[in-house]
Amino acid sequence: DIVMTQTPLSSPVTLGQPASISCRSSQSLLHSDGNTYLSWLHQRPGQPPRLLMYKISIRFSGVPDRFSGSGAGTDFTLKISRVEAEDVGVYYCMQTTQYWTFGQGTKLEIK
Amino acid sequence: EVQLVESGGGLIQPGGSLRLSCEASGFTVSSNYMSWVRQAPGKGLEWVSVTHSDGSTYYADSVKGRFTISRDNSKNTLSLQMNSLRAEDTAVYYCARYDTLTGRYFDYWGQGTLVTVSS
Numbered sequence: 001d002i003v004m005t006q007t008p009l010s011s012p013v014t015l016g017q018p019a020s021i022s023c024r025s026s027q028s029l030l031h032s033d034g035n036t037y038l039s040w041l042h043q044r045p046g047q048p049p050r051l052l053m054y055k056i057s058i059r060f061s062g063v064p065d066r067f068s069g070s071g072a073g074t075d076f077t078l079k080i081s082r083v084e085a086e087d088v089g090v091y092y093c094m095q096t097t098q099y100w101t102f103g104q105g106t107k108l109e110i111k
Numbered sequence: 112e113v114q115l116v117e118s119g120g121g122l123i124q125p126g127g128s129l130r131l132s133c134e135a136s137g138f139t140v141s142s143n144y145m146s147w148v149r150q151a152p153g154k155g156l157e158w159v160s161v162t163h164s165d166g167s168t169y170y171a172d173s174v175k176g177r178f179t180i181s182r183d184n185s186k187n188t189l190s191l192q193m194n195s196l197r198a199e200d201t202a203v204y205y206c207a208r209y210d211t212l213t214g215r216y217f218d219y220w221g222q223g224t225l226v227t228v229s230s
Contacts, residue, residue: 039216048205048223049156054216092156096215100158
C-alpha cells in the first residue's frame with residue numbers, strides 16, 4: 001500500500017503571507033499511462049472536503065489562482081501565495097495512482 | 112448542479128447493521144465511479160469503498176467482508192450496507208463522486224452522515 005506523509009502537521013501563518021505544505025509518497029505516483037494522480041483537498045471545520053488540485057497542479061473549477069501545486073514522483077507541494085482567512089482548515093494530499101490513500105492532513109491556522 | 116445527499120446514519124450497537132444511502136442529482140450514478148470515504152471524530156480521511164458501473168468494487172481492508180457497496184440506477188442512489196459494526200467504524204461517512212475521465216479525483220462530496228457504534 002502507498003503511504004502518504006504530509007509535513008508539517010500544523011502550520012500557523014500570518015494573513016497575506018505565503019504557506020506551503022509538503023506531501024511525500026512511499027512509492028512513485030507516476031502511473032503507467034504517464035499521469036501522476038496526486039490531488040489536494042481542503043476541509044473547513046464542520047464541512048466536507050472539497051477538491052483543490054488534481055494531477056499535481058491542475059486547479060479544480062472555482063479554485064483561486066493563489067493556490068498552486070508542484071512536484072513529481074514521490075515529492076509534492078501545495079503553495080498558497082497569500083493566505084486569506086477562508087483558507088483555514090485541514091489540507092489533505094491524496095494519491096489515486098494505485099487504489100486510494102490520503103495523507104494525514106495539515107492544519108492551517110492563522111497566527 | 113451536482114449534489115450528493117447522504118442519509119441513514121445513527122447510533123447502533125456493536126455487531127449491528129446499518130444501511131447508508133446517497134442520493135445524487137445533476138449527474139447519473141450509473142455512468143460514474145462512486146465512493147464512500149469516512150472520517151472518525153477528530154481524525155483524517157479514510158477511503159472505504161469504490162464502485163463502477165461495470166460492477167467492479169473495491170474495499171479497504173478494514174471493512175472487507177463486512178461492508179457492501181451498491182447502486183440503484185433507477186433511483187440514482189448509492190448505498191453502503193454495513194454489517195458486524197465495530198466501535199472503530201464510528202465516523203462521518205461521505206459519499207463522493209470519483210471522476211476518472213480527466214484526472215482520477217474525488218470532485219463532489221456530500222455533507223456526510225454520522226455513524227456511531229456504541230453500546
